[in-house]
Amino acid sequence: MEDKKTALALFLCFIIVVFYSEMFLAPEARKQAEIKIAQQKNESELKSNIEDNAVVSAAQQQKHLSVPTEVGDSSSRDSLNTQAPKANTPTAENYLNADSLIIDTGVAKFNLSLLGARVKSLKLRDHKLTLNSKELYDLVSVTGDEPLPLGVYSGNANDNFTVYTISKTNGDIQKIGNSFNLIANNTGEIELTGKLSDGTELKKIFTFTGESYYFAVEVIVSNPGANKNDIWLEWNEHLTDEAIHDRLDPKNFSILESDNSIEKILVNDKKLNSETFTDFSGNWSALGGKYFMTAIVPAISGKNILVGKLNNNFIARVRGTNSGGKFFVYSGPKITDKLKDAGLQLERSIDLGWFSVLAHPLLWLVKFFYGIFGNYGLAIIVLTLFIKIAFLPLTKVQFESMRAMQALQPEIKALRERIKDPNQLNQEMMALYKKRGVNPMGGCIPMMIQLPVFLGLYNALLNYVALRHAPFALWINDLSAPERLEIFGVGVPVMIIIMGISMIIQQWTSSVSVDPAQKKAMMMVPVVFTVMFIIFPFPSGLVLYWLVNNIISIIQQTILKAERKISPLNATLVASVVIFSVGYILTLI
Known part of the structure; x- marks a missing residue:
């Protein structure tokens, strides 16, 4: 089998894998959200005399975020009710007329209605x-x-219309009127x-920590002996x-x-319907998209998680006991370090695909380079150049194999x-x-090694929340879009068009086939690729990576082809400095 045909087949398979990942496995975009009225931050100095009690530090609070222990069966415990809820709920006017509390943790601002x-x-x-x-x-x-999140359900009872009152506050929480503030690492409770x-x-009992996306909701039933049903907390x-x-931004439930x-x-998914819940035994349930999510942790183990929907209202519930339970919640961006803090493997809600073992260190390098240059566009450029330099030996092997194949083209013809x-032809070609000592797959193997x-x-890059609204240069003001x-x-799409041109040049510089039909087919690949980039818009951060990768590949191939005295490594290093300098200058314009 001829090398170029094999390469073309593998390359087309590569395209299918990438676009299948783009459209179905790992799509990109930002979550669509309804615009809500902004709550202005109270910037006046908050003063209050709050009861000085012992508090749990942020680190201690996170330490308590452990997998719940098993609770044995009890005749007092209700059977698992997987029927989807159909309860009367307050109207928007009811919530508007109800009192509410404002809690500011520094990273999040809560508006907590006392109705429910x-x-x-x-x-x-x-x-x-x-x-x-x-906004x-x-x-x-x-x-x-629809009911607001964090409702309590017990059998057929709920707190939809319950009017709560503040019984006390504890900890390092500053209060003025119905507003509460927490500073970093300070923890406060509102009962x-x-x-x-x-x-x-x-x-x-709500427990908040300053500068943290974690908070706790503890439910205590005053007379558990009279309550035969378990408590469920809902998001x-x-x-x-x-x-x-x-x-482009598929929303999903994730359950550990x-x-x-x-x-x-x-x-x-068709398994979600408006009649019944799907039940799980798990450690947590999360609902969200690419960049943000809310995860809730049950107070017990066993059959302790329910997920379902009512029309367009998607519901996750976690279980406590008939006496209540302490539930932990993470509601915020999908930042790996933040998710790891609880020790609950919440970071596994981030899907980095089949090659996550490589994605994590690459993402660490993006963060590292951003820490140096302060621009994610420059960080992507430097990482791309770093990868191309690291893979230069493979590039040389690939090019030498392709050149050896080119030398055989007259004999193959x-x-x-x-x-x-056909069978005899294949035997003679092999x-x-x-x-001649030529491996027909020699040019493809290095490419397949680099593919993961x-x-x-x-x-x-597709799932990195820090790229959301992160600018690069000129008109490129959001690398996630x-x-x-x-x-x-x-x-x-200027950068996509430039990328398409670079792909055509790269194809021309790397072409070794003397078959006009094959050349024509291979030259069509950049055109098809560019059109698909426009039809299925890729985030500009990925386009930037591809463009820089093409440019440095063209330079490497040109040097290898010319066989000049300058080494490919030195040429790559010089070209890398030039490419980075151009990128840096663009950020200054």
């Missing part, structure tokens, strides 16, 4: 809703006819008291039809099951003209390869 002790909004201070918006990203997404719809008295989100079927496996259920039987690195970096330069009111 539910979260009306949870806004992230370091993340905007859209690139040019002043903060809100993790609470419900409509007027609320109310009754379920069946008259069961309970307390809801729910409303998703539009567009968001449910969005292939008791056997330590991760179960992912897309919100458009003669064999084709002389032998018409004999020729063996005689590309896919690892691809998924790393497709780039478009407005020309006479039309968005032109």
Whole structure:
């Protein structure tokens, strides 16, 4: 089998893998969210005399985020009810008229309604809703006819219409009126008291820590002996039809099951219906997209997690006992270091694909270079150059194999003209390869070795929340979004077009085939690739990586082809300095 045909087949397989990953396994985009009214931060100095009690530090609180212990069966415990909830819920007007508390942890701002002790909004201070918006990203997404998140359910009873009152506050929490502030590492508690719809008295104790996305919700039933049903805590989100079927940013439930496996259920999965819940035995359940999520941790093990939906309202519930339980919640961006803090493997909710073992160190390098240059675009450029330098020996092997194949082209052409039987032709060609000491797969093997690195970096950049709204240079102001330069009111994908041109040049410099039909087919690959980049818009960070990779590849191939005295390594290093310098200058314009 001829090397170029094999290379073409493998390259087309590579395209299929990449675009299947893009459209179905690891799509990219930002979560669509409904714009909500901003809550202005109270910047006045908060003063209050708060009861000085012993508190749990942030580190201690995170230490308590452990996998729940098994609770044995009990006749007082209700059977698992997998029927989807159908309860009356407060209206938007009910919530509007109810009192609420504002809790500011420094990284998140909570609006906690005293009607149901539910979260009306949870806004992230370091993340905007859209690139040019002043509105903060809100993790609470419900409509007027749906309950707010963090509701308590027990059998047929719930706290939908429970009006809670503040019974006390503890810890290092500053208070003025109904506003509460926490500084870094300080922990404070807000204890609320109310009754379920069946008259069961309970307390809801919220524990917040300054500069942390973690918080705790402890539910205490005052008379557990009279309550035969277990307590469940719920997190729910409303998703539009567009968001449910969005292939570019698929929303999903992630569940860490008791056997330590991760179960992912897309919100458009047919196993989710409006009649029943799906039950799991697990350590936590998370609901979110590429960049943000909310995870809730049950208070016990066993059949302790339910996921389901009611129309467009997607629901996750975690279980306590009939006396209540302490539930932990992470609600924020998917930042690996933050997710690791709890020791619950929440970082596994980030899907970096088949080559995650490579994606993690590559992502670490992106962060490292960003720490040096302060620009993620420059960090991507430097990482790309670093990878190309590291793979230069493989590039040389690939090029030498292709050149050896080129030297055999006249003899291969003669064999084709002389032998018409395909089987005999293949036998003669393999004999020729063996005689000349040429490996027909020699040019493909180095490419296949580099493929996992590309896919690892691809998924790393695709899921890295820090690239969201991160600028590079000129018109490229969001590396997580497709780039478009407005020309006479039309968005032109300039960098993709330049990338396409670079692919054509690269194909021309690396071509060794003398078969016109093969040359034509190979030259069509860059055109098809460019069109697909435009039809299925890639984030500009990935396009930047591909463009720089093409440019340095062209330089390496040109030097190897010319056989000049300058070594390929020195040429690559010089070219890398020039490419980085151009990129740096662009950031200054």
